Amino acid sequence: MFNIKLVFFFRKQRLSVGVGRSIHDAEMAAAKNALEQHAQMFPLLNYQKSVLASSNHHHNNSKRRSTAT
Incomplete structure (x- = not known):
């Protein structure tokens, strides 16, 4: 190969x-x-990661609330 x-x-x-x-x-x-x-060349990457993490956190919390009721 x-x-x-x-x-x-x-x-x-x-x-x-x-x-x-x-x-x-x-x-x-x-x-x-x-x-x-070269992370310093791509400053928006950290922002995008934080937005995705926040979005996933909110999505997971809403799932827990809907299954708990």
Whole structure:
């Protein structure tokens, strides 16, 4: 079997490399590495994570209330 190596560029800057068994896996690995290594370049990511966490928290609480009655 072979591995695919993919380089992730953003604004003409090389941010990371990803390796995977398919193009999709390599793309996902490269994107994940870029986000982990250069989080300061993507300030909205933390905000989006907090919104999703808050949304999930509210959704889980509303489920508990409806099943408790």
